[in-house]
Amino acid sequence: MNAFTDALGKILDFTTTVNLLGYPFVQEALLAAAALGLVSGCLAPLIVARKMSFAVHGTAELAFTGAAAALLIGIGVGVGALAGAVVAALLLGLLGQRGTERDSVIGAILSFGLGVGVLLLWLNPERTANKFSLLVGQIVGVNSSDVLLLAGCAALVLLVMAFVYRPLLFASVDPDVAVARGVPSRVLTPLFAVLVGVATALGVYTVGALLVLALMVTPGAAAARVTASPVKATVLAVVFAEAAVLGGITLSLAPGAPVSAFVTIISFVIYLVCRVVGTRRLARTSVAA
Numbered sequence: 001m002n003a004f005t006d007a008l009g010k011i012l013d014f015t016t017t018v019n020l021l022g023y024p025f026v027q028e029a030l031l032a033a034a035a036l037g038l039v040s041g042c043l044a045p046l047i048v049a050r051k052m053s054f055a056v057h058g059t060a061e062l063a064f065t066g067a068a069a070a071l072l073i074g075i076g077v078g079v080g081a082l083a084g085a086v087v088a089a090l091l092l093g094l095l096g097q098r099g100t101e102r103d104s105v106i107g108a109i110l111s112f113g114l115g116v117g118v119l120l121l122w123l124n125p126e127r128t129a130n131k132f133s134l135l136v137g138q139i140v141g142v143n144s145s146d147v148l149l150l151a152g153c154a155a156l157v158l159l160v161m162a163f164v165y166r167p168l169l170f171a172s173v174d175p176d177v178a179v180a181r182g183v184p185s186r187v188l189t190p191l192f193a194v195l196v197g198v199a200t201a202l203g204v205y206t207v208g209a210l211l212v213l214a215l216m217v218t219p220g221a222a223a224a225r226v227t228a229s230p231v232k233a234t235v236l237a238v239v240f241a242e243a244a245v246l247g248g249i250t251l252s253l254a255p256g257a258p259v260s261a262f263v264t265i266i267s268f269v270i271y272l273v274c275r276v277v278g279t280r281r282l283a284r285t286s287v288a289a
Contacts, residue, residue, distance in 0.1 A: 016254040026253065028147050032202075033245040035147075035154040036215065039199045041238030042161060044220025045230065047196060049172040053217045055092050055193070056200060058106040060212045061113035062088030063201045068120035078149050081201040088113065089197030090190060150202050157195050168192060169230055207245070211260040214267040215241050222271040225278035240270045 020026050047056060066084020067077045091109055161168075171178040171185045179185055196216070203212035219240035223233040248263030 014254075017250060020253040021250070026249075028144060029249060030246060032147050032150045033249055034242065035150050036199070036202045036207075037242035037245045038238055039154045039157050039202065040215040041219055041241035042158065042234055043196060043199055044216060044218075044237040044241065045223055045233040046168060046172050046192065046220075047217055048220040048224055049169075050192070052193075052196065053213065054103065054106050056196060056213055056216045058092060058110035058113070059085050059088040059193075059197045059200045060203070061110045061117065062091075063197070063204050063212075065113045065117035065120065066201075067204050068117045068124070072120050072124045076146075076149075077204070078146050078201070081204040082149075082153065082198065084113070085197035085201035086194055087197075089193040089195075092193050153198050153202060157198050160191070160195060164188060164191065173230075207248075207263050208258070208260045211264050214260070214264040215245055218264075218267040218271050219244065222267075222274040225271075225274040226281070240267070244270065 047053065063081040063085035066087070067081040069084070070077050070080025088109055092106060167178070167183045168188050170181075171183050171188055175185060200212055200216060203215055207215060219237040220233070222240050223236035227233050227236065244263050244267040247266050248259050248261075251262040251266075252259045
């Protein structure tokens with residue numbers, strides 16, 4: 001009980017939190033997190049609509065593998081995570097075109113990525129803090145060059161999304177009719193997988209590879225519980241993702257705890273609230289009908 005009280009006291013130590021917010025590395029981490037929240041919020045409703053939650057997890061494992069490889073050979077972790085995530089996305093998009101085999105393809109890629117990543121971490125006996133942060137997130141490793149990389153990748157993802165959003169939404173909501181209308185689903189599927197891969201790689205910095213689902217999936221699932229409008233769902237998902245990632249970083253500062261713990265808690269609480277709101281709204285609609 002004393003340990004719990006002490007931990008809660010550290011979390012609620014707002015004086016320390018305010019002081020830490022003045023440090024440049026914290027501000028850079030918040031900027032990186034804001035870019036991640038924007039991108040993940042825009043993608044999350046489509047990920048939910050296309051039933052790609054498991055695919056995001058598989059992509060995150062390859063992002064972790066790429067980051068571990070980068071750590072081993074001494075290059076930027078973000079570059080390695082990005083390369084690993086894009087490779088995973090291409091594999092998932094190309095090998096998992098058929099719905100009947102998609103889960104097995106994702107499972108094979110996920111286990112391969114996690115296994116190779118663990119091996120790469122074992123081969124690197126140093127930088128234990130960095131190795132741990134690849135899994136659960138850490139803000140001290142984010143610097144100004146990382147922020148520029150994240151911002152550039154985020155801008156690229158949003159730009160591509162702006163061009164393909166309408167046909168991608170059509171193919172996500174009603175894939176059979178979209179194909180009949182000439183929507184190039186065979187091109188959009190791997191393209192969207194790559195966009196998801198890039199966004200997933202951005203999450204390795206702050207949330208970590210294991211729990212990036214809290215930003216890539218949960219905000220979209222929460223938004224889907226309270227609205228059927230794609231535009232409203234996207235706006236809500238962005239708000240939920242930003243609240244989770246920025247709030248998670250802020251709460252983690254004083255205790256020095258892993259960021260992902262707070263991000264996932266906030267994200268899940270938002271999901272539960274939206275689920276309750278959605279259930280009550282549906283009940284009222286049924287009674288009125």
